[in-house]
Amino acid sequence: MSNERPWLAHYPEGVPAQIDLHAYASVAAVLEEAFAKFRDRPAFHSFGKELSYGQIDELSRQFAGYLTGVLKLGKGDRIAIMMPNVLQYPIALFGALRAGLVVVNTNPMYTARELKHQLEDAGAKAIVVLDNFAATLQQVVAETEVEHIVTTGIGDLLGLKGTLINFVLKHIKKMVPDYRLPHAVRFRDALAQGAAHPVPKVDLGHDDLAFLQYTGGTTGVAKGAMLSHGNMVANMLQAGAWIGTNAKPGEEVIITALPLYHIFSLTANGLVFTRLGGLNWLITNPRDMPGFVKELKKSRFTALTGVNTLFNGLLNTPGFAEVDFSRLHLSLGGGMAVQRAVAERWKKVTGVTLAEAYGLTETSPAACINPLDLKDYNSSIGLPIPSTDVAIWSEDSQPLPIGEVGELMVKGPQVMQGYWKRPDETAKVLGADGWLHTGDIARMDANGYVYIVDRKKDMILVSGFNVYPNEVEDIVMTHPGVAEVAAVGVPDEHSGEVVKLFVVRKDPNLTVEALKEFCRENLTGYKRPKLIEFRDALPKSNVGKILRRELRDEKKAASPAA
Known part of the structure; x- marks a missing residue:
């Protein structure tokens, strides 16, 4: 068994291999328990009101x-x-x-x-x-x-x-x-x-739906991941077991800067810390970094979750280094890759290791988390959490040996029921055997640590939010002046990646500004292209499919000044 699950030997002390799924019938049952147990303790704080x-x-x-x-x-x-x-x-x-x-x-x-x-x-x-x-x-x-x-x-x-x-x-x-x-x-x-x-x-009960959590689709249209009470309870217990030895019930103060409508914040902050009787310190507008730092100075916080851009933003905000980190023991990064430079600086300034975690909307979200007693950043997304199996599969769905690179597969009680009203889309990612195709390319080492090698073929990750090129392209193609378009992600210091458009014009007078204005009217902020380049033609396969990868690779090969 240990050969099959090498990660179990490297679990932090006190973390069980399995969780008791039947501890709670529903998310509501978890809430009722917390309300009874922590009645007089502060639960949520916002704008000075608790x-x-x-x-x-x-x-x-x-x-x-x-x-x-x-x-x-x-x-x-x-x-x-x-x-x-x-x-x-x-x-x-x-x-x-x-x-x-x-x-x-x-x-x-x-x-x-x-x-x-x-x-x-x-x-x-x-x-x-x-x-x-x-x-x-x-x-x-x-x-x-x-x-x-x-x-x-x-x-x-x-x-x-x-x-x-x-x-x-x-x-x-x-x-x-x-x-x-x-x-x-x-x-x-x-x-x-x-x-x-x-x-x-x-x-x-466990089969009843708790959330329809919408996530972009490779087909471009947002799909509702059906997350049941069982899925959410499982992930609360899994994440709770992982941080359990580290967190004291009724004493934690967690900074909730990521929006609670995002699955990471919803489960990790909103639910896991409520079950622990923690205080969620709500940040309504984390983009106001000076205001955010002021809040941190008031809060005597013990835990903080975020995406790489958030940690980077704080580190670059005057006054952050003067914050009192004496109670901070948990810094958890997810939603997008944590960059080494940011993690190392975070450790230097706060004294706490920035632990990376990995999850998907489809897994409620946590699937892998780094041990919280990690001494230093390790560029891994961590170990599979309790009651979770992870495997690396080849293109033809065969399990690959340790160290080989393939598609990251996840199986566990936190895996969604499927996509709402989309059995065809569900069948593409979720097998009858319960294995979920993440579309992420990864490898696992001999100790069970997982490393993401490449991302879903074409997805663009802007500040932890998925942007699917198809959706952006579909909208841009409705502009009368556009003949062809390809959307790709290009590296960006601030948000990890930004959307870049390659456009073949139908109307020779179409300008970058006019197209950007059109995108502002039709796309949420993080989906809007920051860069637009006009081309005479786009690279295509023999069946006429636009090859986004070639455009991406071309960007990587080009000098940064290009």
Whole structure:
């Protein structure tokens, strides 16, 4: 057995080979336990306001009462949540899960086109949206099945200070565009109405869906990964076991700067640390690095998760080196490759090793994590976590020997049920035997450490977000001045990679700026091309398929100045 799972011999002390999957019937059961156990401890912090586990219990119960008692939504109905990291997010999330609803996490930065696709595809009946993004919803809501809208402002749960914040955002910073959603209900009103309704006892089991977590597809259209209560409970227990010996229940303060609508932050911060009775210190706008550093100085934090660009950004922000790192014991990087230079600098400044982890939306997300007692950065994505099997397969789906390079395969209780309403897409990545094709090219060493060698053939990874070239190309091709286009990722110091377009023009007068403007209207920020190059022709295969790899390789071969 040990030959098959060489990693088990290298597990940190106290980490079990298997987890007890039946410890909890559902995510809701995990929440109920945390609310009872840590009632008086702080659970979430935002803009100087703190809510205890008891308060989150009460408020999420009221929200669940509103969903079931007032809106008459029932088990399995889908609800979209379109918010950054504000106090309303966990209340809406936990309320929806307690009511047995399926949560559809929705990126607030979506364009109207992207939002419409997701709401339509998921068949969402309700949505909770922050005022800042309600104008986007207004454009498309009539074309979806959404019947119920709950709106809220960033300051709505922050008392008097919140009123001021809302005023400044709308009237001074002009960050809240005017919108008209006549039948929308305010979040606080929904809570007040829900308080009159008891939460029905919903019978939830491992097979019931908890999330439709949308991820780009190689076909270009975002697909909903069906993550069940069993998947999420498994990953909470797996990650919990991994950090367990390191983390003290009821004493942790985790900095939550990655958005909770992103699977990494959702599971690692929002759920794992809630089960531990930790305090999630919410950062609403991590792009404001000076403001972020100010928050860090107030928080006496013990743990921090992020993507490489976030760690790099902090290291380059004045004042970060003066932060008190005396309680910090866990720095976890995921979502994109952690760069050696960043990891080494992080260790020097904070005294804590930046441990890299690996996961996918399809694996809820954690599959491999580095031991947390790691002395130094090792360029590996770590060891397979408890109850997880990892293998390296050849092109013809045969397991390869240790050290050989092939496709990284993952199997375990955290692997999704499949893609929502897309059996054909599911069949491409998930075998009847439970093995998931990650599409990542990797090797494993004799100790079970996994190293990513190359990424999914064409995917572009911008600050931890997947960008699928097909989607970008499909949109750009709708521009009347474009004849052909190829989108590739090119290295970028700030975000890991950025999108570069190679375009053959139909209209000789088409300019780079005009095309960029078109992309701004149709694509979320991270999907927009930063570079555009016009060409007379694009390289193609004998069947006429544009060869993106050639364009990428050409960029690598060219000197940096080219």
